[in-house]
Amino acid sequence: MSADPGIVIIGASLTGAKAAQALRLDHGYDGPITLVGDEPHLPYQRPALSKGYLLGTTAPGDLDVLEPQFYADQDITLALGAPATALDLDARRVRLAGGTEFAFTQVLIATGSRPRRLQLPGADLDGVCYLRNRDDSEHLATALRAATDVVIIGAGWLGSELAAASRTLGNHTTVIDPLPTPLYHVLGDQIGGLFAGRHRDHGVNLLLGDGVEAILGTHSVDAVQTITGQTIPADLVIVGVGAVPNTELAQAAGLRVDGGIRTDEHLRTSHAAALAAGDVARHQHPGYLNPVRIEHWDNAVIHGTAAAATLVGKPTTIDHVPYFFSTQHGSTLEYVGLPTTWDRIITRGEHGTPGFTAFWLDRGIPVAALTIDNWGAADHLRTLITAAHPADPRQLADPDIPLPDLLPNARSRTS
Ligand SMILES: Cc1cc2nc3c(=O)[nH]c(=O)nc-3n(C[C@H](O)[C@H](O)[C@H](O)COP(=O)(O)OP(=O)(O)OC[C@H]3O[C@@H](n4cnc5c(N)ncnc54)[C@H](O)[C@@H]3O)c2cc1C
Numbered sequence: 001m002s003a004d005p006g007i008v009i010i011g012a013s014l015t016g017a018k019a020a021q022a023l024r025l026d027h028g029y030d031g032p033i034t035l036v037g038d039e040p041h042l043p044y045q046r047p048a049l050s051k052g053y054l055l056g057t058t059a060p061g062d063l064d065v066l067e068p069q070f071y072a073d074q075d076i077t078l079a080l081g082a083p084a085t086a087l088d089l090d091a092r093r094v095r096l097a098g099g100t101e102f103a104f105t106q107v108l109i110a111t112g113s114r115p116r117r118l119q120l121p122g123a124d125l126d127g128v129c130y131l132r133n134r135d136d137s138e139h140l141a142t143a144l145r146a147a148t149d150v151v152i153i154g155a156g157w158l159g160s161e162l163a164a165a166s167r168t169l170g171n172h173t174t175v176i177d178p179l180p181t182p183l184y185h186v187l188g189d190q191i192g193g194l195f196a197g198r199h200r201d202h203g204v205n206l207l208l209g210d211g212v213e214a215i216l217g218t219h220s221v222d223a224v225q226t227i228t229g230q231t232i233p234a235d236l237v238i239v240g241v242g243a244v245p246n247t248e249l250a251q252a253a254g255l256r257v258d259g260g261i262r263t264d265e266h267l268r269t270s271h272a273a274a275l276a277a278g279d280v281a282r283h284q285h286p287g288y289l290n291p292v293r294i295e296h297w298d299n300a301v302i303h304g305t306a307a308a309a310t311l312v313g314k315p316t317t318i319d320h321v322p323y324f325f326s327t328q329h330g331s332t333l334e335y336v337g338l339p340t341t342w343d344r345i346i347t348r349g350e351h352g353t354p355g356f357t358a359f360w361l362d363r364g365i366p367v368a369a370l371t372i373d374n375w376g377a378a379d380h381l382r383t384l385i386t387a388a389h390p391a392d393p394r395q396l397a398d399p400d401i402p403l404p405d406l407l408p409n410a411r412s413r414t415s
Pocket residue numbers: 010011012013014015016036037038039045046047048049050082083084085110111112113131132133158246249277278279280294295296297298300323324325326327
């Protein structure tokens with residue numbers, strides 16, 4: 001038996017499983033690996049929880065991050081169903097609820113995030129739900145089928161997907177958000193407005209520029225009262241008002257926490273024995289002035305893999321442009337970028353038709369792009385944004401110019 005206590009990964013989800021996989025398969029790390037998770041399930045992927053899994057079109061097995069036998073085959077110890085409750089970084093030990101302890105040489109914290117809770121009168125009534133994990137999705141799948149009037153609070157990515165799922169199941173569906181359009185912070189007025197139209201075309205009652213005053217009911221929810229005084233009947237309320245990182249364990253262990261566990265460019269935290277990655281990490285990304293915390297599937301995969309490299313002493317540069325995908329009302333949209341500002345938006349194609357693409361520009365440089373039903377395009381868009389070169393607006397708008405021809409090296413070849 002090895003004297004090295006090895007690596008403990010706290011958080012048995014996408015980031016954690018990807019890190020374990022990369023340690024064994026990419027780096028040939030042969031020390032002990034322990035994957036600690038508070039959920040009872042093998043590591044699974046969350047995107048389908050608000051889409052196919054909710055609607056019954058994605059099978060449970062399709063959620064698996066890795067084949068179930070991978071862990072045994074690769075001698076990875078799974079400690080599932082109990083949270084890590086205490087982390088002593090100097091002693092290099094972690095304790096789980098129930099008292100089990102593991103020693104480690106290095107620890108990777110990949111504890112993800114959880115839904116932000118509503119603090120409003122009526123927020124604790126039966127029928128007020130959140131969605132983060134597999135059990136939530138299974139509960140909602142049943143509740144959505146039993147419901148008639150569904151109110152979704154929040155028109156972000158999750159609220160938008162849930163509205164689409166609720167309409168697919170035939171429910172009267174209202175979405176309430178104080179901002180002027182769905183996904184306003186990400187897409188802005190113009191493109192957010194197109195998404196508002198798409199929701200309305202699919203029968204969603206969008207109440208924008210309004211907020212929730214209270215949720216009404218005795219034991220279970222009956223209605224939602226808005227700030228402008230509307231009363232919307234509801235037998236199910238789903239809250240999608242953002243997520244907060246699960247930083248408590250790290251904070252109690254003395255790590256620097258500030259809007260996420262702060263890490264350097266290689267995911268190292270303020271203690272030499274600890275890394276953090278995925279949704280919980282606020283990473284010093286070389287492409288951005290301020291450290292960023294990104295809640296995207298793609299980021300979890302990249303972070304998990306990169307954390308493994310740092311753990312074996314071969315740190316890589318993590319400079320990916322963030323990428324997010326979503327499915328709403330039968331269309332798949334992909335978004336690349338994380339801009340804080342832009343001064344112009346260029347579109348190509350007709351919104352609502354496959355291949356529609358929008359580019360956000362800052363002083364002539366594409367800083368973000370969105371494309372719809374256009375699989376394969378995101379890689380080109382990512383290259384375009386990464387290049388950070390000025391682009392010709394007429395070429396961006398012209399659907400006859402293939403996306404690869406917009407890339408800077410293509411332009412210099414033809415100019
Ligand atoms: C419903 C839903 C739909 C989504 N859809 C998309 C999408 O379409 N596209 C996209 O790009 N992204 C999507 N995402 C985001 C994406 O799933 C996340 O970015 C990704 O799951 C992050 O992975 P993670 O492993 O870092 O964190 P998580 O997936 O949050 O996993 C962290 C794990 O750690 C566990 N944990 C927390 N504290 C402890 C503790 N003390 N001890 C042990 N375990 C602990 C948690 O319970 C959890 O199992 C979606 C997320 C949700 C919730």
